[in-house]
Amino acid sequence: MVHGLAASAAVPRGMLVADAWSQLGDAVAPLSNASGRPLARTVKLLLDPLVLRPTQNPRFSGGVVAIEHVDALRQAILDAGPVLAATAAWFQLLKRARRRAGITEGHPQDLYFQRCYELAHLHGDPAALPGAADIAAAAVADVHAERGDVTVDRLRRFLTDPARTAELAGLLREAWAGRDPVPDALPTLEAEAPQRFPARDTPATHEGGATQRPLLPDTLAVLEAEAPHRLPVQDTPAAHEGEAPHPISARVAPTAPEEKAPHLLPVSDARRPPAQEAASQPAPPETDAHPGIAAFLDDCATAPDPRLWKALADDGTGTAEAARLDLPGIARGYGLTERDRPAVPELGERASKRALPKPFDRSILERLFAALTTWFHRESMADVPSLVTGEIHRSAAPWQLAEEPSRVAMVLGRDASAGLGTGDQPPAASDANARLLNRWRRESYVHRVLRLPDPIGEEVRGTRRAYLRRLWVRLHGRELRGEATAADEVWDLLDGALRSVVMDQRDRLKRSLEREEERS
Template sequence: MASTGTQAALPRGVLVAQAWATLGDAVAPLSNVAGRPLARTVKLILDPLVLRPVQNPDFAAGAVPIDRVDALRARITDAGPVLAATASWFLVLKGERRRRRITEGNPQDLYFQRCYELAVGHGEPGPDAAERAGEVLADVHGREGPTVAGLRSFVTDAANAGELTRLLAATWTAMHAPRPLPAGSSTADFLATCAIEPDRALFAALVRDLAGTAGAAELDRPGVALAHGLTDRDLVAPPEIGESASKRNLPKPFDRSIVERLFAPLTDAGRRAELDDVPSLVRKEIARVAGPWQLALEEGRVVLVLGREASAGLVGPVPAAGAAARLRARWDREAYVHRVLRAPSAVPAGVLADVHGVREAYLRRLWVRVHGRELRDDVITADELWDVLDGVLRSVVLDQRDRLRSVLEREAPS
C-alpha cells in the first residue's frame, strides 16, 4: 500500500483498471489487449470527461486517498453506459472513415471525445448512426487548410527543395544580433500588475522599444539558449528544412527543422483553417527562424522576455509580489513538488529532473504557445498576457503530474 503524507492511499492506475474491468466487453474498442483502458482513453475521455481531476484533485495524483477510492470507482462504473455507447460510436466512425478512405490523423485522437459527445447526446448508435458519423467526419476532416501531407509533398518536391535550402541559408547568414534593451523600458513594472490590471500603455511601450528583441541579445552566446531549455546545443545552429516529424520525438524548439516547427499546428484539424497555405507557411517559417527568439512578431518576443522574468521566481527565493509570485504560489501548491523536494532520493531521476527543470520546461512551452499564435496571426495583447503566462505553467504542471503518475502506476503492484 502506498501513502501520501500520513494518509493511506492506493495506486490510481490499479483502481482505474479495476473499475474499468467491471464494464466488460462493451468498452473493448477503448481498451488494450490486457483489458485496461488505452492511454488515449485515459487522457482524452476518463480524465477530462469522467474523473475530472480539476474538480476532484484527489483523483489527479498517482495514489488516491483511501476515503476517495470508492468515489473514483463509482465515477467510472456510473459512466459505464455512456462509455459503452462511446465505444460503439467509435466503431461506427472508424467504419465510415474507412468507407470514405480517410487516412489522415490518428482516429483515437480525432474521434474519442466526439464519440463521447455523441454518446451523451444520443446514447447507443441508432438507425441514423452513419449519417451522424458522416457529419462528424465532415466537421473534423472537411475544414479547409494546409495538411501535413501537403507540407511533406511541398518540401520534398525537387522543384522546391533547392530553392528552400538556398533561402534558408541566405536568411540565416543575413541575421543580425539584437541590441541591448534601451534605458527606461521596464518589464518589471508591467509584471507587477499584469495579473490584475494590465497596463496596456506600458505593454505597447515595451513593444515599441523592441524590448523583446533586445531580450534575445545573448541567445547566440555559448550556453545561453541551452540554459533557457530551448536547445540541446551549446550554440544555436541553423535548422534544416527536414522531411518528417513525430509529436513523440520533437526536439527542443531551436533544434527543430522547418517541417518539425510546422508539424504540430498542421495536426490540429480544428484550427488548420486559420493557417496560411503551405508555401507561405514554409517561407514565413524560414524567415522566422532568423529572427530574435526565432519569432517574427515583437509582441511575441516581448511575451518571451516577460515569461523569462516571471518564471525566474519558480526556483530559488520566493518572489515578493507580481506575476512571479503568483506563478510561484501555483507551483508551491503542487503536492508532487513538495514530495520530490522533500525526499529527492525516493523519486525516479526523471521526475526529479522535471521538477528541477521547471523553468526550462516553462520557457519551452511558452515558446511553443507563442509560435502557434504567430502562425495563426493571433497577436497576444496586454489583456491576455497573464492568462498566457499562467496557462503555460498549468500545462507544464499537468504534464509533469501525468508523468509522475505513470511512473508510480508502473511501480505499483498489479
C-alpha cells in the same frame, strides 16, 4: 436565486451567468455540466466571444459586474436563449454525425461549438428542420475535410520535393545570413519583418475566398480577437500507437508534441547535437530588462495595461532582449536549444511526436509538424508554401518568433519564471513572478496530499526550461493560427504554461508508478 445583491456594489460574474443560464432550462443542457452551469468551453467559445463580448462591452468583463449592469448582462443571455438552445440541439446532432462517421479526432466542443452557433443562426432549431441530420453530417465532414489542404503529408512532400529543396535551402540561408547577432543590426531586421512574412490566410482577411467559413460577419472580428489562446486537448497520433499504457500526456496534457518530456523519450536522431547536462549550466544572468517589463509583470494578473503592452511591442522590447540569445549558453540555459548558440535549422525530412528536439533545434518540418498535428483552428492557417516560407523567416527572427508581441511574451515569461525549480525561495521580482513561484510551491503541497513522490533531479531543476519551451510552443502555435494576444490574455498564457508543465510532471509521476507495476 441571487442573494445579497443589494449588499454590494458588484456581483460575481459567474453568479450572474449561472443565474441567467439556469433560466434557459433543459434546452441548453448539452452545453452545460451536471451542476447546471455552462461548460467552461461554452463560456470560452460561445458566451464570451459571441454573446457577452466583453471586449465591446467592458461592463461585462472582469470577475465582478457592477450592480447597474446586472440586468443588462442577464438580459443579454436570456435574449440569446433561443439561439443557444438551437446551438445545443445542433451540437447533439453533430456529435451523432461524428459518431456515425467514426471520427475520433479533435475535441468536439472546440471543433463544433461555434459551427453549431452558426447553424443555429442560419437554420434555427434543427428539430423543426427537415434534413437537419444531413446538414449536421455535412458540417462534420466539412470541419474535418477543410483541414485536408494542410496536412503533414503535403508538408513533407513539399519540403522534400527535389525540385524545391535547393530553393528552400537558399531561402533559409539567406534568412539566416541577414541575421546579425550584433544588437545594433536588430532594428533593421525588425523593420523588414512585415514584408517578409506572408499574410496569414484567415477568414477575416479572405472574405469570399475559397477558404472562407460561413461565419457570421459580425462575429468575425470578435472571434479573431478572442479565440481561445490555449490549445485544447488534442488527439495525437502518438495516442494511437498504443505504447503508453495510460497515455494521458499523449491525449490530454500536451498542447503540442514538445510538451512530452524530452528526457524521457528515446533520443535516436543522430543529427542532433549531443545532449548537454543542462543542470550543470549556470543559470543565465538576467539582463536589466526594459523597466516596462517589470511594470507589466506587476499588473498583468490583476489589471493589465493595454497601453503598456502595446508600448512594449512598439518599442521592440522583445527583439532587444533577444540579442543575448546568441551569446554562448544563453538559449540553452532557457531550454530552447541544446546547442551552445542557436544555429540554422534544417529543412527536415521527417518528424516524430515522440522525439521532437528542443524548439530552436527543430527543423522547419518539425516546427510546422508540431503545430499541424494539433487540430484546433487549423483552418485558420495559411497554405503549405506560405507556411513553409513563413517558418523559414520566423526561424531567423528574434526568439525565432515572427511577431513582436510574441517576443515580448517570451521576455515576460523569462522574467516571470525566474527561480522556478531552484529549491530556494528567492524574493519575487514581480507580482507575476510571485504568482508562478506560489503555483510551484502549491504543487509540492498537493503532491504530499495526493501521495505522489516528490519530483527529483532534472525534473525539478528543468522546470523553468520546460516552462519557457512550452511558452514558446504556445506562442508559435498562436502565430500560425493568426491569434493576436491582447494585454488581458497575457497572464493566462504565462500561468497556463506553468500549469501545463506542472500537470505533465504529475502525470509522469503517476505513470511511473504504474509502469513500475508492469516492469515487475
